[in-house]
Amino acid sequence: xxxxxxxxxxxxDVVRKFVAATLLWAVVGMLVGLILALxxxxxxxxxxxxxxxxxxxxLHTNAxxxxxxxxxxxxxxxxSSQRLLKTRMFSDxxxxxxxxxxxxxxVSAAITLPLGFTQGKEYAxxxxxxxxxxxxxxxxxxxxxxxxxxxxxxRHLYVAIWFxxxxxxxxxxxxxxxxxxxxxxxxxxxxxxxxxQDAFMQWWYGxxxxxxxxxxxxxxxxxxxxxxxxxxxxxxxxxxxxxFWSLVFLYIWAGPHHLHYTALPEWAxxxxxxxxxxxxxxxWGGMINGLFTLRxxxxxxxxxPVLKFFVVAVTFYGMATFEGPLLSIKSVxxxxxxxxxxxxHVHGGALGWNGFLAFGMIYWLAPRLFQTxxxxxxxxxxxxxxxxIGILIYIISMYVAGxxxxxxxxxxxxxxxxxxxxxxxxxxxxxxxxxxxFGGLLYITGVIVGVVNIALTWASRPKVYEDxxxxxxxxxxxxxxxPEPPSPLKESGAHVVQIAYKLERFIEGAWHRTWERLPLTFxxxxxxxxxxASLFEILPTFLIRSNVPTIASVEPLTPxxxxxxDIYISDGCYNCHSQMVRPIRMETERYKPDFSKPGQxxxxxxxxxxxxxxxxxxxxxxxxxxxxxxxxxxxxxxWDHMMNPxxxxxxxxxxxxxxxxxxxxxxxxxxxxTAALVKVGVPYIRYEVENADKLALWQxxxxxxxxxxxxxxxxxxxxxxxxxxxxxxxxxxxxxxxTDIFRGPKDIVRxxxxxxxxxxxxxxxxxxxx
Amino acid sequence: MSETEYSRPSKDRLFExxxxxxxxxxxxxxxxxKLIFLFSVIFSVGYWAWYHMGxxxxxxxxxxxxxxxxxxxxxTERELKALSKLSxxxxxxxxxxxxxxxxxxxxxxxxxxxVTCHKAxxxxxxGPNLTDDYWVFGNTMMDMYKVxxxxxxxxxxxxxxxxxxxxxxxxxxxxxxSTLSGKHxxxxxxxxxxxxxxxxxKQPVLRMDQKxxx
Numbered sequence: 007x008x009x010x011x012x013x014x015x016x017x018x019d020v021v022r023k024f025v026a027a028t029l030l031w032a033v034v035g036m037l038v039g040l041i042l043a044l045x046x047x048x049x050x051x052x053x054x055x056x057x058x059x060x061x062x063x064x065l066h067t068n069a070x071x072x073x074x075x076x077x078x079x080x081x082x083x084x085x086s087s088q089r090l091l092k093t094r095m096f097s098d099x100x101x102x103x104x105x106x107x108x109x110x111x112x113v114s115a116a117i118t119l120p121l122g123f124t125q126g127k128e129y130a131x132x133x134x135x136x137x138x139x140x141x142x143x144x145x146x147x148x149x150x151x152x153x154x155x156x157x158x159x160x161r162h163l164y165v166a167i168w169f170x171x172x173x174x175x176x177x178x179x180x181x182x183x184x185x186x187x188x189x190x191x192x193x194x195x196x197x198x199x200x201x202x203q204d205a206f207m208q209w210w211y212g213x214x215x216x217x218x219x220x221x222x223x224x225x226x227x228x229x230x231x232x233x234x235x236x237x238x239x240x241x242x243x244x245x246x247x248x249x250f251w252s253l254v255f256l257y258i259w260a261g262p263h264h265l266h267y268t269a270l271p272e273w274a275x276x277x278x279x280x281x282x283x284x285x286x287x288x289x290w291g292g293m294i295n296g297l298f299t300l301r302x303x304x305x306x307x308x309x310x311p312v313l314k315f316f317v318v319a320v321t322f323y324g325m326a327t328f329e330g331p332l333l334s335i336k337s338v339x340x341x342x343x344x345x346x347x348x349x350x351h352v353h354g355g356a357l358g359w360n361g362f363l364a365f366g367m368i369y370w371l372a373p374r375l376f377q378t379x380x381x382x383x384x385x386x387x388x389x390x391x392x393x394x395i396g397i398l399i400y401i402i403s404m405y406v407a408g409x410x411x412x413x414x415x416x417x418x419x420x421x422x423x424x425x426x427x428x429x430x431x432x433x434x435x436x437x438x439x440x441x442x443x444f445g446g447l448l449y450i451t452g453v454i455v456g457v458v459n460i461a462l463t464w465a466s467r468p469k470v471y472e473d474x475x476x477x478x479x480x481x482x483x484x485x486x487x488x489p490e491p492p493s494p495l496k497e498s499g500a501h502v503v504q505i506a507y508k509l510e511r512f513i514e515g516a517w518h519r520t521w522e523r524l525p526l527t528f529x530x531x532x533x534x535x536x537x538x539a540s541l542f543e544i545l546p547t548f549l550i551r552s553n554v555p556t557i558a559s560v561e562p563l564t565p566x567x568x569x570x571x572d573i574y575i576s577d578g579c580y581n582c583h584s585q586m587v588r589p590i591r592m593e594t595e596r597y598k599p600d601f602s603k604p605g606q607x608x609x610x611x612x613x614x615x616x617x618x619x620x621x622x623x624x625x626x627x628x629x630x631x632x633x634x635x636x637x638x639x640x641x642x643x644x645w646d647h648m649m650n651p652x653x654x655x656x657x658x659x660x661x662x663x664x665x666x667x668x669x670x671x672x673x674x675x676x677x678x679x680t681a682a683l684v685k686v687g688v689p690y691i692r693y694e695v696e697n698a699d700k701l702a703l704w705q706x707x708x709x710x711x712x713x714x715x716x717x718x719x720x721x722x723x724x725x726x727x728x729x730x731x732x733x734x735x736x737x738x739x740x741x742x743x744x745t746d747i748f749r750g751p752k753d754i755v756r757x758x759x760x761x762x763x764x765x766x767x768x769x770x771x772x773x774x775x776x
Numbered sequence: 777m778s779e780t781e782y783s784r785p786s787k788d789r790l791f792e793x794x795x796x797x798x799x800x801x802x803x804x805x806x807x808x809x810k811l812i813f814l815f816s817v818i819f820s821v822g823y824w825a826w827y828h829m830g831x832x833x834x835x836x837x838x839x840x841x842x843x844x845x846x847x848x849x850x851x852t853e854r855e856l857k858a859l860s861k862l863s864x865x866x867x868x869x870x871x872x873x874x875x876x877x878x879x880x881x882x883x884x885x886x887x888x889x890x891v892t893c894h895k896a897x898x899x900x901x902x903g904p905n906l907t908d909d910y911w912v913f914g915n916t917m918m919d920m921y922k923v924x925x926x927x928x929x930x931x932x933x934x935x936x937x938x939x940x941x942x943x944x945x946x947x948x949x950x951x952x953x954s955t956l957s958g959k960h961x962x963x964x965x966x967x968x969x970x971x972x973x974x975x976x977x978k979q980p981v982l983r984m985d986q987k988x989x990x
Contacts, residue, residue, distance in 0.1 A: 089796040164795035230798070239790055239799035248805065252813075272835055273828050280820035287813035294806065336836070422851050514802060589840040591847060605848070605874040609840070 011477045012159065016088045018471070020101040022375050024081035025368055027109060029457045031077060032364075034116075035069030036450045042066055043443040045661075046628065047436060049652070052661030055669075056120040059628075059661055060578025064131040065119045070356060071129060073112045075220055078364035080108070080147075082227035083170050085371060087154060090164045090230065092478040096153025100146050107143035111136055123193040126575035126620050127208045129215055130184050134195045137185045144181065148174045155525040159478040162522040165246040169226030171529050172254050176218040176536050184211035190682030191675060194572075198686050201615025202269055202554050205623055206262065206547045210540065213261035220355065222253070224363050225292045228320065231367045233299055235312045241298035247515045249291025254532055256285045258539040263334035266343065267588035268623060269612035271553040274543060275336070282334035289327030296320035311386035315366030318394055322358025326351065341416070344584055344627040346435065347408025350401040357397045357449055365389065365456055372463050377471055381462035385455050392452035399445030407438035416592040424595055428630040433657050484523070490516075557613035560746040561755055562688045563739065565676050566702040566709075570739025572679065573666065573732055575622065582660070584624035585633040585743070586610050597634045602748055608634065614747060617688050629660060636745035641709065642716040644737045666733040667725070671706065673699040673772035693764060694756070700769035701758060706734045713737070730772075848875050856944050864980040867917040870951045880952025883945045890949065893933055898956035899963025902933055907959040910966035915957075915974040921950045 045051045045059045052058045088095060095101050114136050118124075124131040132140070151174055155163070163171075184207050187195035199207050233240050240246065262270055262278030297320055300307060307313040329351050333342050342348060373380050380386065414434060417425035490496065495507035511517075521528050547553060563571060574580075587597045589609040602608050610633050615621055639647075646653050649667060651660035680698035684690050694701060710729035717724050728734060742755065749755070757763045789802040827833035834842075852875045870876045884890045893903035904912060912928070913919045925946050928934030938946060958976035966973075 086796075092796075160795065162793065162795075164798065165800075230796075233798045234796075239801050241801055242803035242805065243791060243800040244802065245805050245809075246800070267836060272837070276824065276827060280823055284813075284816045284820055286816060287809055290809065291805075294809065298803075421854070422847065589837055591840070591843055594844075607841075 010480055012480050013475050013477055014094050015473050015475060017095050017098060017101060018085070018375055018473075020095070020098075020105055021081050021085040021371070023105050024077050024084060025371060025375065025460075027105070028074060028077040028081055028364060028368065029460060031069055031073035031112065032361075032453055033450075033457060035066060035074045036446070036453060038062055038066040038069060040443065040446050040450055043439065043446050046659050047439045047443065049659050049661060054661055054663060055122065055577070055665045058577065058663075059659075060581045061120050061122060061124075063581045064124060064128075064578060065116060067129055068115050068119065068131060069112070071215070071219065072115070075224075075356075075360045075364065076108065078360070078367070079173075079219075079223040079227065080104070081371070082231070082364075082367055083151070083173075083223060085375075086166055086227065086230040087151065087170060090160065090167055091154055091158035092160045092476070093154060093158050096150050096157060100150035100153075104143055104147045104150060107139065107146065111139050111143065114139070118193060122576035124576060124578065125185070125187065125195065125197065126578075126580060126622065127184070127197070127204075127211075128580075128625060129212055130181075130208065133193045134185070134187055134189050135193065137181070137187075141178070141182060144174075144178055148178065152525070152529070159481055161481060161484075162519065163525060163528065164229070165240070165243075165250065166226040166229040168246075168250050168522075168528070168532075169222045169229070171525070172250075172532050172536075173218050173223040173226070175529060175533050176214060176222075176254075176258070179533075179536060179540075180211045180214050180218065184208060188682050188685045190679045194675075194679070196619040196679075196682050196686050199619070200687065201618045201621050202271075202612045203548055204619065204621040205265055205268065205270060205615075206274065206544070208621070209264040210258075210261040210543070213264060214258055216355070217253075217257040217260075220360050221257075221289075224323075224360055225253075227367055228292065228296050228316070228363060231363075231370055232296055232313075232316050232320075235310065235316065235366070235370050236300050236303040236306065238299050238301070238303045241295050241301070244513070244515050245291050245295050247518045249288045249295070251535070252288035252291070253285070255535045255539060256281050256288060258536050259543060260285060260334065262543070263339070264625065265623070266334075266336050266339040267590060268586050269554075269610050269615060271547070271550075271612075274547060277543060279334045279336055279339075282331045286328060286331040289330075290324060293320055293324035293327070296323070311383060311390050312366050312370045314390050315362045315369065318390075319359050319362035319366060322354055322362065322397070326355035326359060329354065340588070340590055341412040342408060343588075344625070345408035345411045345415075346404045346438070346626075347412065348626065350404025350408060353404065354397065354401045357393070357400065361449075361453075362393065365393070365453075368460065369456075372460050376464050376467040378463060378466045378468065381459050381466065385459040389452040389456040389459070392448045392455070396445045396448030396450075396452065399448065400442055401445075403438040403441035403445060407435040407442070410435055410438070415596070416590075418592070418595075424592065428596070428627075429655055429657055432628070432659065436657075554612040554616065556616065557611060557747055559749045560614055560616065562617040562683075562690060563742060564701065564705055564756055565680050565694070565698040566671075566705040566735050567739045567742050568679060568683065569671060569676050569702060570732075570735035570737070571622075573736050574739060575620070577663070579632075580622045580624045582624075582626065582628035583630070583632045584627050585631065586623040587631055587633050587744075593631075597631050599634045599636070599638060599745070599748065601637065606748075610744070611747065614744065617683075619683065619686050619688070629658075632740070633744040636741050636743040640716060641713040641737055641741070642720070644740055645713060645717070645733065648733060648736065663733070663736075666736060667731055669732045670730045671702070671732055671735055671772075673702060676702045691759065693758060697758075697769060699772050702735075703729065703772045704767070704769055705738060706730070709734050709738050709741075845875075848873075852876055853944070856947065862918065862921060862947075864916055864918050867921065867947070867951065867954075868980050870947065871955060873951075876948050876951050877955060879945070880948035880950070883941065883949040884952050889937075890953065894953075895963065897961055897963075898953065898959070899961040901964060903964075904971060905961070905963045905966065906953055906956050907961040907963070908966055909960075909973055909975045910971035911974045912971050915976070915978045916980070917950060917954050917977070920954060921946065924950055924953075 041051065042059060042062055045062075055061070084095065084101065115132055118133060118136065119131060123133045125133060151170065155167070185197075186199075187197045189195045197204055229240065229246070259281035260278055262274040263282050264278070266275050266279070268275075296316070300313070300317065303313070307317055332338055333347070333351060369380065369386055411431045411434070414426045414431040419425050490511070493507060493510065495503050495510060498504070521531070562568075587593050587608065587610045594608050598608050643654065647655075648663045650662050650664075651658040677695075677698045680690055680695050684695055706729040713734070714724050714728065725731075746755075791800050791802055793800070825831050827835070852873055855873075885896055893901055894906055895901050898906035900906065904910070911919070913923050923934060925936060925938040927936035941949070954977055
């Protein structure tokens with residue numbers, strides 16, 4: 007096995023860079039989170055258009071997931087892989103490209119999201135040019151990583167490396183297939199999927215982003231840094247094998263549990279639930295291996311803050327992965343979905359598992375990377391305690407808020423009417439929102455103290471880092487199979503005993519030991535497991551037509567309404583409003599349009615979303631569902647409400663959208679948008695595409711006229727050029743929302759389908775004098 | 777160097793291999809872990825079979841519809857109970873309640889009831905045609921209700937149904953019968969001595985809150 011000793015050096019410079027970026031983005035991302043928490047209790051903190059809740063929330067999620075956790079996992083992977091593979095990274099240039107490329111992506115995200123450039127899909131908000139950049143940087147990372155595997159000096163791959171491989175392969179697949187879109191401008195695109203299928207793809211991605219961006223790489227890091235810090239062997243190699251493969255194979259199926267009771271076909275939703283339930287033990291395999299590794303080292307946990315961080319991280323991992331299967335059970339989900347329970351669940355995982363594992367790792371790395379002593383152990387202790395208490399306050403307040411809201415939504419009076427209106431359910435949980443903000447503040451305080459601590463540690467670094475030379479024997483080609491261990495069973499000649507011996511070898515994981523020295527085979531197996539499992543769900547979702555029965559009266563939006571929808575997406579309305587009335591009595595009762603016929607089913611049907619690129623079902627109701635809002639209120643109600651929500655609903659948390667009353671509609675963009683929508687399959691007629699801007703103006707005048715009448719009747723001032731303002735498009739969209747299934751043959755939404763109309767109506771050019 | 781020298785049979789076997797100083801034990805999987813994992817798989821197979829492979833599990837849409845039907849029926853019963861004073865408007869409003877109409881239809885078609893003399897489609901046989909514009913007692917729903925519950929003129933076939941039907945059934949059957957009016961089916965011709973031409977069922981002028989439905 008041992009060859010000649012070779013000398014080389016690890017690249018720690020790139021690790022230091024990633025650590026610094028991790029800390030920077032941790033502060034930024036979490037501060038944005040704190041601002042969001044405060045905006046909910048003090049709506050005056052919404053500074054539109056750039057700093058409203060709807061635009062900042064994607065910034066928060068992207069910053070903490072991709073910037074904070076992302077940089078942390080890159081730091082961990084670059085540091086531990088070199089050591090586990092006994093080699094320097096494959097290419098220093100690729101390492102630098104990865105680092106700077108990723109930071110550039112984060113900066114561009116931080117600029118474009120507040121400006122309202124978004125795809126409108128959760129955690130996949132970034133627009134197409136940035137998506138391409140992400141793919142390029144990720145491929146560079148993959149080449150660098152697999153190149154490192156190829157030049158390794160360690161024959162077998164350690165379990166941490168398995169998890170890194172799964173991360174790199176799966177994230178690439180998820181990112182590419184969820185973000186397939188047709189550009190409709192420099193920073194505007196429409197996803198190729200619509201409605202039910204888009205929802206499915208999005209949560210296949212969204213759930214597995216949690217799995218393969220926030221779980222597998224962090225498990226890999228746990229497998230390196232926890233035994234390192236505890237100086238104890240890993241509890242069980244067999245458990246590593248079994249829980250790794252079961253995680254990889256089962257996780258990928260679980261996405262549809264985000265879509266229970268929606269228009270997604272029920273079989274998919276059932277698969278999502280069952281695979282989540284089966285995931286419970288594979289997830290806990292990681293927790294067991296983490297916690298049991300500390301056997302015999304618990305006395306050290308009391309003294310070493312690094313281990314304290316790890317213990318809490320692994321405990322929260324265990325909690326979150328028990329809660330996940332619990333929330334995926336349909337009946338539990340009918341209560342928890344759209345409430346703050348989900349927010350509590352996510353933050354237990356993110357702040358506890360990802361946050362604490364990352365900080366534990368950084369505290370362990372800091373003295374080694376900066377070749378000095380940590381500045382203050384007391385500050386580490388302070389960080390640990392503020393953080394832990396902060397998480398507890400955060401998640402407990404969110405559990406209380408979520409369950410309260412869920413119960414209030416489903417409460418009925420004795421006469422069969424709903425007990426609470428939506429606003430009551432919101433007012434009730436405002437105290438919990440204050441607790442949440444306080445918990446978050448505690449956590450951030452700890453983080454800032456931690457950053458100062460690391461910065462001061464860095465300040466005491468040596469003038470020149472010692473770049474230690476490492477020695478390791480080169481890999482020699484394999485000449486003989488792995489030697490088999492001695493066993494009393496092996497020596498026996500009896501047939502049955504031989505079978506027992508083979509079985510024992512299998513259970514010990516001997517077969518896996520062989521895989522571990524074949525990185526290519528191993529990676530292919532991971533890829534196959536992930537892709538095949540995905541196809542099992544994706545293919546039926548796309549190919550079986552009965553999954554989405556078409557509805558004759560459902561038509562595409564008009565160009566103006568579509569423009570209104572684009573504003574809805576751009577302002578992130580989906581962050582607070584769902585568009586999915588589930589077939590649950592309390593829900594159809596609450597969101598029933600008053601013009602529906604008696605006995606008519608009014609829950610959201612799959613066929614209603616066939617032109618929705620992207621779907622906007624949402625995942626949280628800070629405001630009420632909007633799918634059946636169309637024609638529920640008058641134009642002037644929306645007018646007043648959008649200008650100042652609190653003029654209509656005193657305790658509303660919604661930001662004011664006064665800029666929509668000033669900003670003009672970009673009619674020329676409407677033409678491009680309509681053309682792009684045709685490319686993704688929306689059946690606009692040619693006349694409509696060619697005259698999209700003029701038709702939009704025609705409808706804008708119509709809506710503005712109706713609105714003017716209403717305002718004049720109340721003796722109110724009507725602003726000039728009403729028909730050119732964005733608010734008109736938004737009102738047009740809201741009034742159309744969810745009304746198509748109630749449409750009679752005489753309710754015409756696109757009159758231009760009639761050639762006679764096209765001959766008779768003379769359209770005017772936008773921008774002309776009118 | 778042999779990679780796989782074990783020190784057996786100590787309880788925690790340590791593999792000889794190490795990665796950057798990290799070693800691994802060959803501990804077995806905890807029994808409870810295996811059991812729960814196995815159970816979750818068995819549960820999943822059973823659940824799938826129960827709901828999606830011909831088992832008798834109910835889809836959520838089905839249970840929603842059932843719940844809504846039960847809820848509508850419950851609401852109807854409450855409405856009827858609250859109906860202390862019958863009025864034209866109240867009766868008219870019930871025409872848009874599918875549960876009531878269905879109940880009325882089933883009462884109408886019960887053997888020995890309305891269907892016997894008026895036929896299932898209401899075109900008349902022994903009793904008059906209910907779908908035409910001719911009426912013996914007047915063309916409002918209250919008129920119909922009075923006839924059904926108290927009976928017609930003595931000697932003719934129409935008896936006082938309130939003796940054998942519950943009030944809920946009386947109301948429902950009137951609501952259903954009223955929906956037949958105006959269909960103008962060919963059937964028993966009107967008897968000019970008995971019936972006056974009044975036109976189809978008269979629609980009352982309703983207050984806003986009585987309109988129901990739309």
